Amino acid sequence: MRLFNGRASHCAGLLCGLAGLATMAQAHASEPASEDLAVLSLEELGNVPVISVSRSPQLLSGAAAAIYVISHDEIARSGATSLPDALRLAPNLLITQQGSSNFVAAARGLGGKPEVQNFSNKLLLLIDGRSAYSPLYSGIYLDAPDLVMEDIDRIEVISGPGATLWGANAVNGVINVITRPAYLTDGTSVTAIAGPREQDLSVRHGGEINELAYRVYAKGFQRDHASLEDGSSAEDAWYKGQVGFRMDWSLAAGTATLQGDAYSGLEDQPGPGKQAISGANVVGRWQTHTDRTDLQLQGYFDHSQRAAPMDGGAFVLNTFDLEFQQGMNVGAAQKMVWGAGARLHRYDIANSSTLLFLPSERTLQLWNIFGQDTVTLNPALRLIVGLKLEHNSFTGWEPQPDARLAWQVNDSTLLWTSVSRAARTPTPFDADVLEKVGSVDFLTGNKDFESEEVWAYELGYRGALAPGLSLSVSGFYNVYDELRTIEPASGTVFLPLRWDNQMQGHTYGMTAWAKWQIADWWRLAPGFSLLRKDLHFKPGASGLTGIGQSGNDPRGHALLTSSMDLGPDRTLDVSIRHVVSLPDPALPSYTEITARFAWRVSPAWELSVAGTNLLHASHLEYPATTGAEIQRNVVAEARWTPR
Amino acid sequence: MIRTRNAAQRRFASGMAAVCLWVGWGVCCPAAEVHSEDSVKAAFIFRFAGYVEWPREADASQPFTIAVMGSGDIVMRLQTLALNRTLHNRPVKVRRVSGMRDVADAQVLYISPQHRADLKNLVSTAGRKAILVITDEEQGLDSGSSINLLMVDRRVRFEVSTEAAQRAGLAVSSELLSVATRVQGGRSPQPPPMSSR
Numbered sequence: 100m101r102l103f104n105g106r107a108s109h110c111a112g113l114l115c116g117l118a119g120l121a122t123m124a125q126a127h128a129s130e131p132a133s134e135d136l137a138v139l140s141l142e143e144l145g146n147v148p149v150i151s152v153s154r155s156p157q158l159l160s161g162a163a164a165a166i167y168v169i170s171h172d173e174i175a176r177s178g179a180t181s182l183p184d185a186l187r188l189a190p191n192l193l194i195t196q197q198g199s200s201n202f203v204a205a206a207r208g209l210g211g212k213p214e215v216q217n218f219s220n221k222l223l224l225l226i227d228g229r230s231a232y233s234p235l236y237s238g239i240y241l242d243a244p245d246l247v248m249e250d251i252d253r254i255e256v257i258s259g260p261g262a263t264l265w266g267a268n269a270v271n272g273v274i275n276v277i278t279r280p281a282y283l284t285d286g287t288s289v290t291a292i293a294g295p296r297e298q299d300l301s302v303r304h305g306g307e308i309n310e311l312a313y314r315v316y317a318k319g320f321q322r323d324h325a326s327l328e329d330g331s332s333a334e335d336a337w338y339k340g341q342v343g344f345r346m347d348w349s350l351a352a353g354t355a356t357l358q359g360d361a362y363s364g365l366e367d368q369p370g371p372g373k374q375a376i377s378g379a380n381v382v383g384r385w386q387t388h389t390d391r392t393d394l395q396l397q398g399y400f401d402h403s404q405r406a407a408p409m410d411g412g413a414f415v416l417n418t419f420d421l422e423f424q425q426g427m428n429v430g431a432a433q434k435m436v437w438g439a440g441a442r443l444h445r446y447d448i449a450n451s452s453t454l455l456f457l458p459s460e461r462t463l464q465l466w467n468i469f470g471q472d473t474v475t476l477n478p479a480l481r482l483i484v485g486l487k488l489e490h491n492s493f494t495g496w497e498p499q500p501d502a503r504l505a506w507q508v509n510d511s512t513l514l515w516t517s518v519s520r521a522a523r524t525p526t527p528f529d530a531d532v533l534e535k536v537g538s539v540d541f542l543t544g545n546k547d548f549e550s551e552e553v554w555a556y557e558l559g560y561r562g563a564l565a566p567g568l569s570l571s572v573s574g575f576y577n578v579y580d581e582l583r584t585i586e587p588a589s590g591t592v593f594l595p596l597r598w599d600n601q602m603q604g605h606t607y608g609m610t611a612w613a614k615w616q617i618a619d620w621w622r623l624a625p626g627f628s629l630l631r632k633d634l635h636f637k638p639g640a641s642g643l644t645g646i647g648q649s650g651n652d653p654r655g656h657a658l659l660t661s662s663m664d665l666g667p668d669r670t671l672d673v674s675i676r677h678v679v680s681l682p683d684p685a686l687p688s689y690t691e692i693t694a695r696f697a698w699r700v701s702p703a704w705e706l707s708v709a710g711t712n713l714l715h716a717s718h719l720e721y722p723a724t725t726g727a728e729i730q731r732n733v734v735a736e737a738r739w740t741p742r
Numbered sequence: 743m744i745r746t747r748n749a750a751q752r753r754f755a756s757g758m759a760a761v762c763l764w765v766g767w768g769v770c771c772p773a774a775e776v777h778s779e780d781s782v783k784a785a786f787i788f789r790f791a792g793y794v795e796w797p798r799e800a801d802a803s804q805p806f807t808i809a810v811m812g813s814g815d816i817v818m819r820l821q822t823l824a825l826n827r828t829l830h831n832r833p834v835k836v837r838r839v840s841g842m843r844d845v846a847d848a849q850v851l852y853i854s855p856q857h858r859a860d861l862k863n864l865v866s867t868a869g870r871k872a873i874l875v876i877t878d879e880e881q882g883l884d885s886g887s888s889i890n891l892l893m894v895d896r897r898v899r900f901e902v903s904t905e906a907a908q909r910a911g912l913a914v915s916s917e918l919l920s921v922a923t924r925v926q927g928g929r930s931p932q933p934p935p936m937s938s939r
Contacts, residue, residue, distance in 0.1 A: 136781060282817065349821055349836075
């Protein structure tokens with residue numbers, strides 16, 4: 100992928116896994132604690148309306164935000180074998196596969212334009228509270244984080260700012276991947292997947308020793324290369340192995356979790372050698388609940404590294420993170436959450452002859468304090484106000500406020516609106532970089548680079564239209580400022596160029612999705628997103644590389660998923676996605692189909708056949724030569740889960 | 743840093759300030775809150791135990807054990823409820839179980855809908871012991887459970903089988919029966935409920 104990759108060798112971008120705010124999902128949830136229920140009589144309990152008939156946690160159902168929750172079942176039925184595959188299930192997210200291992204995620208546009216070194220950097224990815232957003236170049240290396248798919252409990256995809264709870268860079272959205280506690284993954288499970296282009300093997304074993312539940316897993320895969328337009332290999336096949344564990348203790352005083360992963364991967368690249376990626380992390384979390392408060396303390400360490408032998412570029416990054424948060428009821432009508440956190444990034448970059456970071460070794464500090472209050476104004480109306488103050492090594496304090504109003508019109512209708520600010524904070528790639536063409540300085544970082552910022556105004560509806568038919572609609576109007584541009588560093592000569600903040604403007608659009616249980620055995624889930632952009636350069640800006648550098652975004656994309664139970668032990672899932680054309684460089688719109696048929700032949704054995712991108716032998720999701728042709732992929736899968 | 747770039751944003755900023763003040767005064771009114779299905783079910787499961795009498799009271803130092811087969815969300819919610827509370831004057835322990843061999847010391851067993859396929863087997867195994875078996879399935883009482891949870895009009899309700907309870911050696915209070923949506927086996931007189939509600 101991007102930085103330190105042969106094909107896009109001096110385009111930038113990096114990997115990694117980093118910091119985050121723990122199970123803020125829980126803090127964000129607007130659902131009251133179960134505690135409140137224990138004081139009710141049986142009769143009163145029977146009259147409490149509940150928000151969902153779903154078996155999966157629906158903590159966010161009452162939340163005033165555009166949230167799509169990808170459930171465990173949806174992931175299992177889709178046949179997704181990697182995190183990017185699973186993320187395609189969210190209609191408010193656009194996943195673009197640019198090569199065998201190169202995936203880009205974006206929400207609400209500004210999804211990057213690699214040709215001019217702009218990468219999708221306004222979306223945060225957290226895995227059990229650990230950030231996978233790179234602090235080196237800003238963006239997500241989607242080839243690094245991986246999981247055993249069946250250990251994922253749910254993925255919450257929030258489009259719109261989430262900075263007040265989750266911190267900087269949650270400008271256009273947040274992806275929260277939440278894995279199952281170990282006591283939900285006991286027993287042994289072996290999954291083997293094989294096809295001409297992909298082979299995966301994952302083994303997981305879980306059990307319980309008194310109050311301790313544990314699981315350990317190992318996973319490995321290889322994926323064939325994508326191809327170039329002439330049909331030749333894009334030389335980007337990849338191989339990866341990963342091991343990990345999770346332990347959950349249920350103690351009288353609370354619950355403790357310790358989890359970790361380690362991975363290593365090789366990615367082919369044109370020319371000699373392979374890009375090597377590796378990393379390891381360990382996360383510890385302590386949660387305790389009392390009558391009136393919830394406490395959570397989380398810390399993690401994350402190590403990642405990446406090296407591309409072709410141009411000699413490499414980095415090593417270590418992240419230390421500590422977060423604390425407390426939630427409490429204040430009187431009858433208020434719920435408060437507050438917390439604080441600190442994070443340290445230590446990195447060491449091996450400069451190549453054309454891409455240098457000066458200094459190449461540095462420690463970045465990040466700390467924050469936040470508070471959010473949910474006030475019940477009357478039985479139907481909730482006001483949620485919050486503020487995060489975050490301090491970073493480049494721009495100092497970043498206030499990220501958020502105000503939301505939720506109106507529960509009736510049992511089945513929620514209307515909400517919000518105003519919030521979020522910032523995409525600078526990274527060494529913005530401030531410290533030096534790119535050379537031969538011996539000439541071509542592009543330099545800008546020590547005064549400002550955070551890119553958004554003020555987002557949102558309006559949404561979520562409700563049940565009829566039994567079995569639910570609908571969510573949200574619209575946004577985003578006002579951006581200080582978007583990154585390229586300007587001549589001095590007024591007199593053209594080179595070197597320098598990063599600057601000379602673009603502003605607005606975007607607007609909407610996302611809608613529905614879930615329609617047509618019959619016991621058949622569910623349809625349509626969804627789409629629309630985007631319009633109206634951005635411009637500030638007076639005096641050079642306009643170099645054009646407005647299109649903000650992102651080569653489609654004006655819309657749509658998804659339709661059909662899920663059928665064909666009898667008690669057979670399922671058929673088909674998903675059609677359509678992505679509207681890209682403007683610059685241009686790419687025609689495309690439509691693709693993913694399908695999976697599964698048959699549980701015995702309690703212990705499930706067999707399935709799955710195919711992705713079935714409509715075409717190969718297709719482009721991003722214009723060549725940045726994008727490679729993604730080929731049709733058909734696999735057979737066997738899963739063994741002995742009792 | 744925040745820059746108020748236009749009038750709308752300035753208005754928003756001053757509006758936020760006003761809201762913060764107002765929130766600080768703690769204005770407001772009681773909440774009508776919406777709960778998740780699992781949290782309401784967990785509350786029910788926890789409360790049922792107070793309306794049932796077991797044949798022999800075990801050593802009070804032993805925890806009162808609620809076993810859950812299936813859903814992790816309910817386990818977490820029950821564990822929250824169990825903190826700082828007692829049932830039958832005993833501390834409460836909530837355990838997720840994966841098989842029948844693990845339920846011997848439990849007083850209550852909740853079987854989540856995930857296990858609907860072999861519900862009958864599970865219930866008949868558990869039913870031989872003095873365990874209050876709670877199912878969560880349409881026609882769940884047919885499997886032989888004592889209590890079955892139902893969703894009625896977006897609310898959690900329950901039905902009781904006094905026959906099944908008697909088979910397990912359990913006495914169900916009339917108070918519980920009076921709230922049940924349906925009682926299978928008749929509302930014969932039962933001993934009064936006991937202890938900690």
